[in-house]
């Protein structure tokens with residue numbers, strides 16, 4: 354078994370990006386600028402947004418948090434989004450999910466201008482990604498494809514099983530891995546809460562991706578000998594010995610599974626840092642107008 358070290362790959366990719374940003378700035382351009390809209394006081398969301406802003410700083414991008422109170426009305430949030438769409442100094446922005454329950458997340462995402470949608474959640478960007486056109490690929494699935502490529506993990510003809518069908522992880526990843534691409538050509542099965550024979554499907558996987566948000570859901574007896582295991586889960590579990598009284602674990606029982614598989618992503622230090630890197634790459638693409646200036650005529 355070997356760890357897929359997402360943390361050091363992320364730092365390596367961020368260093369490369371920092372050099373490109375530096376060259377642009379040295380040539381007299383302003384740095385790329387990312388805005389994160391944060392509604393309410395969800396502690397996990399605050400941490401995620403803070404980490405994203407720190408990563409921007411590391412690569413020389415500027416960033417800003419637009420923090421709004423929990424009671425913000427949907428229309429008021431939409432007004433902010435229209436302003437960000439129109440603001441030429443903003444290359445891209447994200448609306449951190451989840452939003453408070455009185456706000457319709459789908460409606461909000463539809464209001465983000467596709468060319469500034471650096472999370473890649475707008476239907477137009479998902480559609481473009483699905484068709485293999487230039488797009489902003491959602492950060493977590495993108496990060497997973499980059500890890501597979503970097504570690505030369507073959508996907509062609511492999512049986513890939515994805516636990517979870519969310520719009521931000523499982524579903525876009527299933528599209529990418531089944532595409533005719535260097536990280537693709539896999540045969541993909543997507544499992545969800547209504548799936549039957551989940552354990553049997555998992556045992557058949559050459560590449561098993563867990564993205565369901567259930568601590569230690571994947572046990573050793575659900576993993577085929579020599580499989581590649583990608584753990585997307587981020588779960589807090591109580592731990593009286595930890596300084597904060599809890600620790601973060603994935604959806605996979607790492608200690609039990611690690612000796613059975615060929616490659617595995619640890620939690621933390623696996624998929625998470627690559628997700629942040631994906632956002633930075635999308636912001637760079639937005640800054641360079643790579644996606645929408647390369648739109649083929651008629652699309």
Ligand SMILES: NC(=O)c1ccc[n+]([C@@H]2O[C@H](COP(=O)([O-])OP(=O)(O)OC[C@H]3O[C@@H](n4cnc5c(N)ncnc54)[C@H](OP(=O)(O)O)[C@@H]3O)[C@@H](O)[C@H]2O)c1
Nearest residue numbers: 517518519522544545546564565566585586587624625628
């Ligand atoms: N590392 C990172 O950078 C990163 C990024 C994003 C998310 N995450 C973490 O990844 C996890 C998943 O996130 P998400 O946003 O994709 O979650 P989500 O929106 O809650 O989706 C969970 C998915 O798991 C499925 N599911 C639930 N129980 C299941 C079961 N027993 N068997 C099979 N499928 C089951 C659900 O099925 P239904 O569709 O039928 O409900 C759903 O499709 C969370 O822990 C999250 O914190 C990590």
